[in-house]
Amino acid sequence: MGAWIRMIPDDEAGPDLREVLDLARTPHGTVDNVMRVHSLRPSTMRGHVILYRAALHDDSNALPTWLQEVVSxxxxxxxxxxxxxxxxxxxxxxxxxxxxxxxAIRAALDAGQPETVFEGRELAILRYAEKLTLNPGNMVEADVVALRDAGLDDGEILEVNQIVGYFNYANRLLNGLGVTTDGDVIGYYKAT
Structure with missing residues (x-):
């Protein structure tokens, strides 16, 4: 476990925290540090787990899962x-x-040039994500219209918005508390 604040291990958790830790367990049976960092305030862990799963791992999301993860x-x-x-x-x-x-996608993201590998609908999503992340106060209706013009319906636009909003929240939580992957299983799909 790694963070700049104390994280309570399973064997020290009281009943309320244990209940929320069980909710937060990954398919691997572990609790990632992104959730465990909330262990001093189980109510925020509960809210975080629910928001994360609704924004990114909900079966009703229409965007392809790979694209949701690329946006993330x-x-x-x-x-x-x-x-x-x-x-x-x-x-x-x-x-x-x-x-x-x-x-190729990783190289484009690392270079800050998604346009080298994406076009159309996918590029419009990444451009929206970039503006909302870096310049949220400059968002205008035309930013949403551009997504519609690229072929997204309003439900898909909401999905993109929620993924971007969630990761801006989570990134600030993680960076602000020095949370590391020490002890985590990296990736949702990694075999146990």
Missing amino acids: AWVSTLNACPYSFANHWANAAHLIGDAERAD
Whole structure:
């Protein structure tokens, strides 16, 4: 476990915290540091788990899961958040399923040039994510219209908005408390 504040291990958790830790467990049976850092305030952990799963792992989301993960990695790149990038890039690369394509996308994100590998709808999503992350006070209706013009419906636009908003929250939580991946299983899809 790694953070600049105390994180309570499972064996020291009281009943209320244990209940929320069980809610936060990954498919690997672990509690990642991004959630455990809330252990001093279980109510914020509960809220975080619910928001995360609704924004990114909800079966009703229409955007392809690989693209949701690329958006997550892009926002985390823009925010210089190594924790979220490590996890969500691992997920994106797994879901892309083509190592050469994944390497090209990673290089484009690292260079801050998604236009070298994306176009149309996907590029419009990444441009929206970039502006909302770096210049949220400059957002205008035309930013949403551009997504519609690229072929997204309003539900998909909301999905993109929620993923971007969630990762801006999570990146600031992680960077602000010095949370590391020490002890975590990296990536949602990693075999146990």
